[in-house]
Structures are given as structure tokens and as C-alpha cells.
Amino acid sequence: MTVTEYAKPLPAPLHRELTKPFWEAAQRHELIIPRCKRCGEFFWYPRELCPHCLSFDWEWQRVQGKGRVYTFTIVRQPQYPAFNADVPYVFAIIQLNEGIRMVSNVVGCPVEEVKVDMPVEVTFDDVTPECTLFKFKPAS
Numbered sequence: 001m002t003v004t005e006y007a008k009p010l011p012a013p014l015h016r017e018l019t020k021p022f023w024e025a026a027q028r029h030e031l032i033i034p035r036c037k038r039c040g041e042f043f044w045y046p047r048e049l050c051p052h053c054l055s056f057d058w059e060w061q062r063v064q065g066k067g068r069v070y071t072f073t074i075v076r077q078p079q080y081p082a083f084n085a086d087v088p089y090v091f092a093i094i095q096l097n098e099g100i101r102m103v104s105n106v107v108g109c110p111v112e113e114v115k116v117d118m119p120v121e122v123t124f125d126d127v128t129p130e131c132t133l134f135k136f137k138p139a140s
């Protein structure tokens with residue numbers, strides 16, 4: 001992937017210390033997800049304690065990043081002008097094989113080809129040298 005000058009304002013993580021490992025992994029093109037060491041459940045979004053058993057004892061675990069499109073919409077008229085050049089694009093909720101759901105985009109195919117339950121896999125977009133975003137593409 002090529003890093004081009006990124007003109008949009010970038011979203012900033014709210015809990016920088018909590019999510020720092022996630023963003024560092026993304027820069028390595030690895031997807032890591034919080035997994036509880038007590039009950040074994042994955043959870044998303046990252047937070048201080050497991051939402052399943054309320055344990056504070058969890059760790060980041062690397063996952064393959066494979067899943068399916070849970071639901072999606074094709075954005076043709078973005079609410080925010082910074083995204084005008086990207087339309088049409090797919091805003092989607094992806095259900096990973098680990099059971100969690102992540103908000104992302106589906107890229108790498110025409111928007112009309114995206115379907116509910118379509119197999120997808122993670123891909124990474126190096127938007128700046130400091131920031132890599134995770135997105136999903138049709139599974140190979």
C-alpha cells in the first residue's frame with residue numbers, strides 16, 4: 001500500500017493508553033482484539049473490564065481478521081464534507097469469526113457487489129506514517 005498525503009481530519013483514539021497496542025498492531029498490519037483471560041470471551045470495543053464477566057484480567061490476542069458482512073449501507077452523500085471524494089463507499093458492520101462485531105468499511109470491490117453475509121478479511125490502509133486504519137475486503 002502507498003502512503004499518500006491525507007487531507008481529512010483523522011479521528012483520535014479516546015483512551016490512548018488503553019488502545020495504543022491496537023493501533024501499533026495495525027501499523028504492523030496485525031489485528032488484535034481484547035480477550036478475557038478469565039472467561040475466554042473476545043470483546044469489542046476495548047475497555048477496562050470484560051463485559052461478559054466483569055474481570056479486569058484480559059489481554060490482546062491476534063486474530064486472522066476473517067468474518068462476514070453483518071450489515072452495511074452504501075454512502076453516496078456523506079454527512080461530513082471531508083468524505084465527499086470517497087463516495088460511493090461502504091459503511092459496514094463486520095462480524096468476525098471470533099463473534100465480535102466491528103464498524104468499518106468494505107473496500108476492494110465495487111460497492112454494488114457487497115452483500116450481507118459476504119465473507120471478508122481484514123486489510124490495512126496506511127493513511128499516514130503514524131496512522132493505519134483497518135478495513136475489510138472480499139475474502140480471497
Ligand SMILES: [Zn+2]
Nearest residue numbers: 036039050053
Ligand atoms: Zn470475561
